[in-house]
Amino acid sequence: MSNVEIRDVRKAYAGHAVIHGITIDIPDGEFVALVGPSGCGKSTLLRMIAGLEEITDGEIAIGGRVVNDVAPKDRDIAMVFQNYALYPHKSVRENMGFALRMRRTPKAEIDTRVNEAARILGLEALLDRKPRALSGGQRQRVAMGRAIVRNPNVFLFDEPLSNLDAKLRGEMRSELKELHQRLGTTTVYVTHDQIEAMTLADRVVVMNGGRVEQSGPPLELYDRPHSLFVAAFIGSPPMNFLEGKIDAAGKLALDTGEALDLPALGHPAGTAVTIGVRPEHFALADKGWPATVSVVEPTGSETQITARLAGRVIRVLIRGRTDVGPGDTIHLHADPKDVHVFDTLTGKRI
Amino acid sequence: MSAAVSVRRRKVPVGHYVRVTSGVVACLLFLFPVFWMVLTSFKMPRDIFTTPPTLFFTPTLETYISYMSRADIPYRMLNTVIVAFGSAFISIIAGSMAGYALARIRLRGAGMLGALILLSRGVPPIALAVPMFLVARSLGLTDKHITLILAYCTFLIPYVMWLMRGFFMALPKELEESAMIDGCTRFGAFFRIIVPISLPGILSTMIFSVILAWEELLFALVLTNRNASTIPVSIAGIAGDSVNGANWGALTAVGTLTVVPVVIFALLVQKWLIQGLADGATKG
Numbered sequence A: 001m002s003n004v005e006i007r008d009v010r011k012a013y014a015g016h017a018v019i020h021g022i023t024i025d026i027p028d029g030e031f032v033a034l035v036g037p038s039g040c041g042k043s044t045l046l047r048m049i050a051g052l053e054e055i056t057d058g059e060i061a062i063g064g065r066v067v068n069d070v071a072p073k074d075r076d077i078a079m080v081f082q083n084y085a086l087y088p089h090k091s092v093r094e095n096m097g098f099a100l101r102m103r104r105t106p107k108a109e110i111d112t113r114v115n116e117a118a119r120i121l122g123l124e125a126l127l128d129r130k131p132r133a134l135s136g137g138q139r140q141r142v143a144m145g146r147a148i149v150r151n152p153n154v155f156l157f158d159e160p161l162s163n164l165d166a167k168l169r170g171e172m173r174s175e176l177k178e179l180h181q182r183l184g185t186t187t188v189y190v191t192h193d194q195i196e197a198m199t200l201a202d203r204v205v206v207m208n209g210g211r212v213e214q215s216g217p218p219l220e221l222y223d224r225p226h227s228l229f230v231a232a233f234i235g236s237p238p239m240n241f242l243e244g245k246i247d248a249a250g251k252l253a254l255d256t257g258e259a260l261d262l263p264a265l266g267h268p269a270g271t272a273v274t275i276g277v278r279p280e281h282f283a284l285a286d287k288g289w290p291a292t293v294s295v296v297e298p299t300g301s302e303t304q305i306t307a308r309l310a311g312r313v314i315r316v317l318i319r320g321r322t323d324v325g326p327g328d329t330i331h332l333h334a335d336p337k338d339v340h341v342f343d344t345l346t347g348k349r350i
Numbered sequence B: 001m002s003a004a005v006s007v008r009r010r011k012v013p014v015g016h017y018v019r020v021t022s023g024v025v026a027c028l029l030f031l032f033p034v035f036w037m038v039l040t041s042f043k044m045p046r047d048i049f050t051t052p053p054t055l056f057f058t059p060t061l062e063t064y065i066s067y068m069s070r071a072d073i074p075y076r077m078l079n080t081v082i083v084a085f086g087s088a089f090i091s092i093i094a095g096s097m098a099g100y101a102l103a104r105i106r107l108r109g110a111g112m113l114g115a116l117i118l119l120s121r122g123v124p125p126i127a128l129a130v131p132m133f134l135v136a137r138s139l140g141l142t143d144k145h146i147t148l149i150l151a152y153c154t155f156l157i158p159y160v161m162w163l164m165r166g167f168f169m170a171l172p173k174e175l176e177e178s179a180m181i182d183g184c185t186r187f188g189a190f191f192r193i194i195v196p197i198s199l200p201g202i203l204s205t206m207i208f209s210v211i212l213a214w215e216e217l218l219f220a221l222v223l224t225n226r227n228a229s230t231i232p233v234s235i236a237g238i239a240g241d242s243v244n245g246a247n248w249g250a251l252t253a254v255g256t257l258t259v260v261p262v263v264i265f266a267l268l269v270q271k272w273l274i275q276g277l278a279d280g281a282t283k284g
Helices: A042-050 A092-102 A107-121 A136-148 A166-183 A194-200 A218-223 A228-233 B014-041 B062-068 B072-104 B110-122 B125-138 B145-169 B174-182 B186-197 B199-214 B218-223 B231-239 B248-270
Strands: A004-013 A016-026 A031-035 A057-062 A077-080 A154-158 A186-191 A203-208 A211-216 A240-246 A252-254 A272-277 A282-285 A289-298 A302-309 A312-319 A329-334 A339-343
Touching (some): A016 A042, A016 A057, A016 A211, A031 A194, A042 A077, A042 A154, A042 A186, A092 A107, A092 A136, A092 B174, A107 A136, A136 A166, A186 A194, A211 A228, A228 A272, A228 A339, A302 A329, B062 B072, B062 B248, B072 B110, B072 B186, B072 B248, B125 B145, B145 B199, B145 B218, B174 B186, B199 B248, B218 B231, B231 B248
Parallel strands (some): A031 A186
Antiparallel strands (some): A004 A016, A240 A272, A272 A339, A282 A329, A289 A302
């Protein structure tokens, strides 16, 4: 096991910068998820850790050793690719034992380790099959088995679950978490699925445009997003936003001309702000912000209401059931501590 | 519901019949000359030009026996095998590696380089044959197998490179990246992972390369005389006999003998051309 230090790493293709100086320190045994929209540079950063992309500037160290010029095979890492990248001409057993064979591990030890990994992942019956005879979920397991059999310093995962259907993805997510708890290996996990990042990782790094927007424990990102981007990216259903200015009375004057009562937030009048409220932080009340219901979606344990508030579509999540229907006017209340206020111009949290 | 009830005859679309008929007609068009060549090779000279042409005659091996007993035919056949397989083998190795480099390694101008190499195929062979002869003569290499093999490589390597480049580009690059993380060098990943997966492509390219070299006439005519001369040169000699006229029986017999080894080779390697070998490598 090893820590991973990423120090002011930059990447440019033909002079066009895609990673703008990223610094992340990943302690030994931590599970870090790099999350962000397509093109934010998360996969490029992972590939730089793996040694599959050259580093334009900065340093990456694994276990205290700078690996900028170290070949992938000498970094003692294992990587699971989005498309699994199983060797089609080799059996499951050969796929899993390939890296050990390349390291001239004795055959008896290879067999022992492959069998152990197969037992952990429930692949014992499939060891002599070729990848083409496996289902998507089984291939995913083999790809993970190929990684764990090596007992590497660092695991790298590049969107490993994105090709699976929703049910299998949920199952594999739990298995991955259990596997990390059991092995405790330092893990860097790239995903565009914030639910995956939140549920799996000890720490989530949100990336945007080749920069780190925010890094921290999942619930910290959820509860105190530093920017509009993070607030919008983390959470499902997403946070509701309302733009306007603080008026002299301390109310939020919306662009539509309406004014909403704001809790006493203490911001100076005239500040252009965007407030964010998570759907579950709205409560139905007798008095509050008036909204017109357009859709009601009960799921049993909770009810999602889509409504229009001052001309904007918002989502409200109510625990349990409610008898409101489309066309009804509801009054919404949000606890001041649950209202996030951002500077509209900079996008930063105030 | 019983199986008998659930199985229904699906209506075959008209397009299917059109495609099958077109395929059969195309096959007949291409195969008829070969069929006629083989048929003619077993005819006596008097049966070759009967009017109307006949499909039923007393077959004879006379033409085969008389030409195979000529000392130069088996020898030239052996030369053709050496030159065709030698040049195809070298071209497959060099062309595959070049194709892989062009497909995978990020090099400025790689696309242009590939296009230029392909463009070299557009140079008329006659424009190369005479300078090649002059170079070979000055090096004392005329009428040698290696000269013809190297000459054939000039057009086979670009051909192999271009075909294999397309094949490699269709493979997910994560396969060799995974191999490189697992402990291979770039070369190791190529030979241990990419080559075995690409075997169907390599073998089909090999078949076409052998055929191209097998039937080549111009370079063989210019660069060889007796020792390294190939079968197409013999056929040209028989066809161009200005004293007795073309000996059609001999032409078709030698033509048949020329085709048979290539067909046997293609049938032998066909079992290796397993479709879908790469299935299961990636998502699915």
